[in-house]
Amino acid sequence: MLHAAEAKSLCQVAEHACQEEEVSRTYVVAQAQAMTAGIHTQAIGVLNIKVLVTIILDLVSLNYSKWRNLFLNTLGRYDLSDHVLTDVEVDADDVHWHRIDYTVRSWLYDTISTELLKVVMTPVSTACTIWIGLEDQLIGNKETRALHLDTQFHTFVQGDLSISYYCHKLKGMADALGDLDELVQDRTLVLSVLRGLNDKFANMVALLKCRKPFPSFINVCSDLLLEKLTMASKLGPSSTVLIATVPSLSAVAAPVRASALSTMVQHLLLATAPRVLQHQ
Known part of the structure; x- marks a missing residue:
């Protein structure tokens, strides 16, 4: 009898512990859901998505990788990544999910070009189908x-081209190749930069290609921009002298205006003098 009572007591203790664990788990889930709902409310309140996603995706700018990273970063911030990365069947009566999906869709529409919008926008689109359609357009085939x-x-x-735009353009091509599963190593990118520089940077090419360790793309861009500034500073004094020796338009025009005004006054006096004498 004693063993039976002990066993019953132990069962009651275990059952009570399970109930407490279930209550604790339910509380944690409720807290998480409440937090997610609050974050989603903030997302709905975003009036201008272009403040967070500062790039407009189009077919010619090779900016898909940057746009995608910015957009996913924003979705992650509001716990909405599953709306574009997961294609799931959703209950038509799930008002909250559909409201949030409309929000993500509006963000997509506001950050792509008109040409892409015409392609991916349909009456039955979801955020996920739009996302997949954009991938097909930008990195398909x-x-x-x-x-x-x-x-x-x-x-x-x-x-x-300016050195900054030249480097920016090559980096965009490298990123676009990465989106197509053709990853461009940083060393290869640097070699392409050095290969295509114009003759003004011939000395920099000779220096940079021999540097140990071999410089990164960021370092090369920095060095080239600094060299460009150095070139500009060397041209500064001659430009200043040229500006100082060329008279300004206002300085030339002032005597002309004064001379013209004097002539006009003289003609006016000669024209009115006979009338004054007649009255006298």
């Missing part, structure tokens, strides 16, 4: 796109 872009990347030269 990867092999063909990679072939053309790789050729462009390895033949691109600076020419008359």
Whole structure:
């Protein structure tokens, strides 16, 4: 009898512990849901998504990778990544989910070009189907796109482009190749930058390619921009002298205006003098 009583007592203790654990788990879930609901309310209140996603996605700018990272970062901030990364069947009566999905859809529409909007927007679109449609447009048919872009990347030269735009353009091509599963190593990117520089930077090419350890893309861009500023500063004094020796338009025009005004006054006096004499 004693053993039976002890066993019953132990069962009651275990049952009570399970009930407490279940209550605790329910409380944690409720807290998480309340927190998520609060975050979603903040997302609905975002009036201008372009403040958070500062890039407009289009077909020609090679900016898909940057746009995608910014957009996913914003979705993660509001716990909404599943709306574009997970295609699930949702109950039509789930008002909250649909309201949030409308919000994500509006963010997508506001951060893509008109051309892309016409392609991916349909009456039955969800945020996920729009996301997949954008992927198909920007990185679909990867092999063909990679072939053309790789050729462009390895033949691109600076020419008359500014050094900042030249580096930006090559980096965009490298990122776009990465989106097509053709990852461009940082060393390869640097070599492409050095290969395409114009003759003004010939000395920098000689210095940078021999540097140990081999510089990163960020370091090369910094060095090239600094060299550009150095070139500009060397041209500064001659430009200042030229500006100082060329008279301004206002300085030339002032005597002309004064002379013209004097002539006009003289003509006016001669024209009115006879009338004054007649009255006298």
